[in-house]
Amino acid sequence: MAQGDDTHGPEAIFRAALAKGRILLQRNPENGAVVFYPRAVLPGTHGARAGARAEWITASGRGTVHSTTVSHRRPEAGGDRNIALVDLVEGARLMSSVVGIAPEAVRIGMAVRARIDLSGDEPVLLFEPEVESEA
Amino acid sequence: MSSLRGSAAVVGAGLAGLGEAPGFSALEILGLSVDAALEECGLGLGDVDGLFTASSFHSMPTVSVAEFLGIFPRFSDGSMIGGSSFVAQLQLAAMALDARLCEVALIAYGSNQRTAGGKLVSMTEPQPYERAYRLRYPIDAYALVAARHMHEFGTTRADLAAVAVAARDWAQLNPDAFRRDPLSLEDVLSARMVSDPLGVLDCCLVTDGGGAVVMVRAERARDFPRPPAYFLGGATELSHRSIAEMPDLTTTAAVRSGAAANVFCADGDLAATWHYDGFSGR
Structure with a gap:
């Protein structure tokens, strides 16, 4: 049951998958619309009829920076940090932070790839610049 | 066109504690602005039977304000939709007056966020995906x-x-x-x-201050000392809480609510427009 299972709602399922390195997205099987963040009920923005059930898909982790800012912080507050909105290739937008590059070097339109930080109390979905493959 | 056009009017307005009001609580600043608004129209707290307020701090703002003012409103609304709550409540007050749910509607807000901490009141609950x-x-x-x-x-x-x-x-x-x-x-x-x-x-200035307006139905709006300011129209639209959920970052819901407000003005009638633009980037 993509809205959840018997004991977990979509948010808990999303976080559990993220902790295992997978980014789950919901999709409306009736029109293919991809949804983020995961909902217990498909959102009205996607034209879902009542009773429609989302299915889970795994995101590729590839996306494009839709907007970006450098949130300036004092060094003792962790220093400057990037905050970005990322459009996933699957068609959903989410908030994240682009790392592995100076925060001010992040550009709108930049191709990025997901990296899941498992070092803290909860998994955090981050992005870093896409590296051209040596094909 | 909405049947509310011209159905109610503001007959009193008051301000208090603008800028910095050290030593005053938010409710005290609100109370002083209410007093000024009532004084302007010659009414008293005992006349107020409709209350509209909102707060980022009080979990039951209408109840706290009614108690503080010592009033027993028979109609009240505390819808919190952000900084525009009190403008939106002009429409709600006009509706309540039109439906005879109250006779004297008071819309009021007070804040001491400058002297209390000097920061904009932040979101009260963390956003799960932010x-x-x-x-x-x-x-x-x-x-x-x-x-x-x-x-x-x-x-x-x-x-x-x-x-x-x-x-x-x-x-x-x-x-x-x-x-x-x-x-x-x-x-x-x-x-x-x-x-x-x-x-x-x-960035938006962080200031203290309170404001209040008193509304009555149009039929009695001329009975007060100051010229009435008639309610011609209003509309709201909700869009998103988290910025990642905004459908289009450069098109706000005000595009639609502005059209829905449906306030027709003849050329030259519009003397001033006030925009809520505390940040230059809005």
Whole structure:
């Protein structure tokens, strides 16, 4: 049951998958619309009829920076940090932070790839610049 | 056209504690603005039977305000939709008056956020899919909007700074304004950066202050000392809480609510427009 299972709602399922390195997205099987963040009920923005059930898909982790800012912080507050909105290739937008590059070097339109930080109390979905493959 | 057009009017307005009101609580500032509004129209607290207020601090704002003022409103609304709550409540008050649910509607707000902490009151609950990125609300979200606007339309930091400069120019004409010293484009552009592309002078001032208005039905609006200000129309639209959920970063819900407000004015009738634009990037 993509809205959840018997004991977990979509948010808990999303976080559990993220902790295992997978980014789950919901999709409306009736029109293919991809949804983020995961909902217990498909959102009205996607034209879902009542009773429609989302299915889970795994995101590729590839996306494009839709907007970006450098949130300036004092060094003792962790220093400057990037905050970005990322459009996933699957068609959903989410908030994240682009790392592995100076925060001010992040550009709108930049191709990025997901990296899941498992070092803290909860998994955090981050992005870093896409590296051209040596094909 | 809404049947509410011209059905009610503001007959009294009051302000209190604008700028800095050290030593006063938010409710005290609110109370003083209510007193000023009632004094202007010659009514008393005992006449108020409709109450409209909202708060980022009080979990039951209408109940707290009614108790503080010693009133027993038979109709009340505390819908919190952000900084526009009190403007939206003009429409709700007009509806309640029109439906005979109250006779004297009071809309009031008070804040001591400058002297209480000097920061904008932040979101009360963490957003599940944002909390990991430790946003500073609302400035980081507005910065994402401004950056996207610059990308799509070629808007410059100077274009945004011009908004802050214009606001200050108007403030210099207003004796109640908190900051009245001159502000130049260069001042705004050279100010400390907060969230690119917004510097500290692009940001909303954090001030104390209270405001209140008293509304009655149009049929008795001429019975008060000051000329009535009639309610001609109003509309709201909700869109998103998290900036990542905004359908289009450069198109706000005000595009639709503005059209829905459906206030028809003849050429030359519109003497002033007031925009809620505390940040230059909005």
